[in-house]
Amino acid sequence: MLLLGIDLGTSSVKVSIVDVDTQQMLASAHYPEQEAPIISLQTGWAEQSPADWWEQTQRAIAICHQKGGYNPKDIAAIGIAYQMHGLVLVDKDQNVLRNSIIWCDSRAVAIGDKAFDDIGHEACLSHMLNSPGNFTASKLAWVKQNEPEIYSRIDKIMLPGDYIAMKLTGEITTSASALSEGIFFDFQFNGLSKDIIEYFGFSDSLFPVVKPVFSAHGRVSASVAQALQLNAGVPVTYKAGDQPNNALSLNVLKPGEVAATAGTSGVIYGVSDQLAYDPQSRVNTFAHVNYANDSKRLGVLLCINGTGSLYRWIRSAVAPTLSYQAINQEAENAPLGSGGLRIMPFGNGAERMLSNKQVGAHLHGIDLNLHTPAHIFRAAQEGIACAFRYGLDIMRENGMNPTVIRAGKSNLFLSGLFAQNFVDATGVPVELYNNDGSMGAALGAGIGAEIFSPEEAFSNAKPIQRIEPVNAAFEEIYQSWRGILDQHLASISSNQ
Template identity: 75%
Template sequence: MLLLGIDIGTSSVKVSVVDAASQNIVASAQYPDEESPIKALHPGWAEQSPQMWWDQAQTALQRCHAKALYNPQHIAAIGIAYQMHGLVLVDKDQNVLRDSIIWCDSRAVEIGDKAFAAIGEEKCLSHLLNSPGNFTAAKLAWVKENEPDIYSKIDKIMLPGDYIAMKLTGDITTSVSALSEGVFFDFKTNGISKEIINYFGFDESLFPVINPVFSAHGQLLSSVAGKLNLKAGIPVTYKSGDQPNNALSLNVLNPDEVAATAGTSGVIYGVSDQLTYDQESRINTFAHVNYTREQKRLGVLLCINGTGSLYRWAKHNFGAGLSYTQLNAEATKAPVGSDGLRILPFGNGAERMLNNKQIGAHIQNIDLNLHTQAHIFRAVQEGIACAFRYGLDIMRGNGMNPTVIRAGKSNLFLSELFTETFVNATGVPVELYNNDGSVGAALGAGIGAGIFASPAEAFSNAKAIQLIEPTSTQQFESIYQEWKELLEAKIKNQN
């Protein structure tokens, strides 16, 4: 029996077909080969076309089929992971009304901050576990305020994964986990937040039906099945934001277990059984994929917007023609500390861990007679690792103290240099797994379809392929403290 996982990323869409019995990957493919475009009509804005995601998902699946390693008719269930927080709007005929305002768009920060003050900071934090900040609720309020003609036509609001499920099945659903990531969910009342919908003037009819994460979210339409060479009626049995899904793919489901990813954005995601929140809302808490009213499992999320996006920028501007593998090799030619070159990786929208400030990315201490291409690439990786350390210290201040962090061997964790820098900067060992978001989505589909009795059974064969332990924390501590001084000076100059 086969399971299909679809991961809607910011840069590309990846699909994987997994054998349910062995939990092994049968085939994977992604599209496009280069990063997908992000539309920035104004500074701080970021939009993508939902139709683009759907086109990319179809192409990626056809590429996977073309490998002829499985019979597509044997796929029994579909799971979807997706970039978090994006706002998708459709009318009563399921037509998209505008491009999606995605996770790194900063236009709604002021709207969210005003809601935080008006509703009450303590009430927001204790009920929503977050400030409305720059999340989906504030983005919807921006549309209501600035595009009233579009707002008047909305039948349902969705997140990116809901849209893909709609294209597959014709049905629109949501979940507690999804509502919480949009800051629409009240953890005290266990329902849609009355404070949020009343303050912004939203109609509750805009929200889709609420289903468990692991459950039937619709069945594959015959018209779509024919185009995709799949069997009509296959259920979509799992939908999750990319970070909860990444944690699932690494079997991070219980309190004190921690996952990390370093793709377009960088994330540390730990599980708690407490309704915890940061007083400054620099880290965020959402319902994890296995959250229930009876057994609370919360995902505590630290996000750095500019990780892979910074490396992509460096590649395009300093390493034209080089692959990421070649960039990683070039970076090793520079010494630890990059001969004093320091980079702050904050140029991809408002950073939550910096109190939603946009300080921009900065390259500091350039010596025109010393620094080379290799120094740039190494300083990028060191700057990203230092940003992870800065965020992890915030998490530590909120009671999250990981003794090991699990990560998929993908994106920046494909770089041995980055992985070593990460563990030495944070002081925490990393376990690497041969897993990714699309595999997690496929196994999630197996859980939702009842093929696995529990998440633990779905990942019973998961084994770490590598353990990287800190070796030079003292050396990196001085690098980090210098980097931190530069960051805090930039923050101070903005205040």
């Protein structure tokens, strides 16, 4: 018996096939090979085509099948992980009405900030655990204000993973976890937020049927099954945002457990059983994958938009012919502290942990006679690690004090130098695992299909490496970096 996991990312879609008995990956593939583009029609805008996501999903599944080693007809359940906070709109015939406004789009910041003030800070934070900010609800309000003709034709709104499930099954569902990441969910009443719905003038009919994350979200249609070489009727039994799913894939399900990832964006995600919130809404709290009315499990999420996106930009601008592995090796040739070069990794939209300010990416202290590409590569890694430390300090203010952080050995954590920088910056050991989002989605499908329990799903998961802090001198680097950031924030505030 097999499980299929789909991870809809910003750069590509990855698919994995996992054996139920061993919980081992039999095949994996991603598409496209080159990073998928982000459509930016104006500064601060970020969109992608849902049709492209579906094409990428089908291609990735086909590539997996071509690798052989398993029978696609043995796939018993499907799980989906997806980039969070995106807005997908369809009409009554399930036709997409516009490109998806994705997670790093900043056009709705002012709308969300005004809603926060008008509804009331305490009301938003105590009921939704977040400000409306730049999340999906505010993006939908932007469409209503600026594209009324499109808004009038909306039958259902979805998050990216809901769309892929719809294409597989023809059914549209959502979950409390998904509604909470869009800031549509009231934790006090365990349902749609009347404050948000009434303030923005949304109709309840726009929202899909709400189901648990681990449940049947539809069955693969006959036509799709034939195209993908699957059995008709295979259930989609799990859907979750990429960060809750990353936590699941690292077996981070209990209060106090913490996960991290450093892909296009950087995230630290901790589980809590308290309906708590940051008074400044710099970190966000959503319903975790195992949230239930009688068993509160919340994911406290710190997000940095510009981590892997900064590294991608530097590769393109400085060393387009080098692989990321080669760049990582070059970074190791530069000294700790990068010869005084400091980089602010904030060039991918408004940063939530910086109170939705758009600070931009900056290189500070560059010496034309000293600094080489290796210094730039290392300074980028150090700057990203410093941004993680800045955010973790905010989480510590809010009671999240991890003694160890779990991460998959992927993306930036493939660099031993970055992993050590992260640990030295935060002061918290990291355990690395061989896992990824598509494998987590596959295991989530097994849980949702009741093939196994969460404990059984991760019975074979063991860390492959543990990294301890070794460079106390990194504190000086962080304080230098922090001083530069504080100057930028003060300058932005004085100009507002």
